[in-house]
Amino acid sequence: MKSNLLNPALEQLGTSTDLVSIKSALQLICNEFGTVKRLNVLLGSHGDIHQTLCFLCMDSSHEEQQVMRFLKIARFAGDLVFVDDLPASTPAKQVTGTRTVLYSVSNH
Numbered sequence: 001m002k003s004n005l006l007n008p009a010l011e012q013l014g015t016s017t018d019l020v021s022i023k024s025a026l027q028l029i030c031n032e033f034g035t036v037k038r039l040n041v042l043l044g045s046h047g048d049i050h051q052t053l054c055f056l057c058m059d060s061s062h063e064e065q066q067v068m069r070f071l072k073i074a075r076f077a078g079d080l081v082f083v084d085d086l087p088a089s090t091p092a093k094q095v096t097g098t099r100t101v102l103y104s105v106s107n108h
Contacts, residue, residue, distance in 0.1 A: 034063030
């Protein structure tokens with residue numbers, strides 16, 4: 001594992017305000033542990049709180065265990081689930097009208 005690549009990806013994940021950047025950062029992080037089979041990123045809004053819900057599957061259960069330990073996430077309905085709050089400074093107009101937007105990458 002190349003931890004020198006993980007720190008910038010974690011920083012990007014923590015400061016991202018759009019789905020493409022979040023997906024990109026998660027892809028970089030997960031690639032350090034193996035092959036990402038599926039990564040879906042959804043945006044949810046609850047009043048002024050904006051979050052991303054990320055569902056992912058790795059190529060093997062061993063890779064999934066490593067990602068679960070690193071990101072401190074759990075499994076839900078067969079997928080690994082990562083929930084991230086968007087920064088409070090994210091403009092409402094940036095998420096308005098995109099309450100359920102799906103970005104998906106599939107590496108079959």
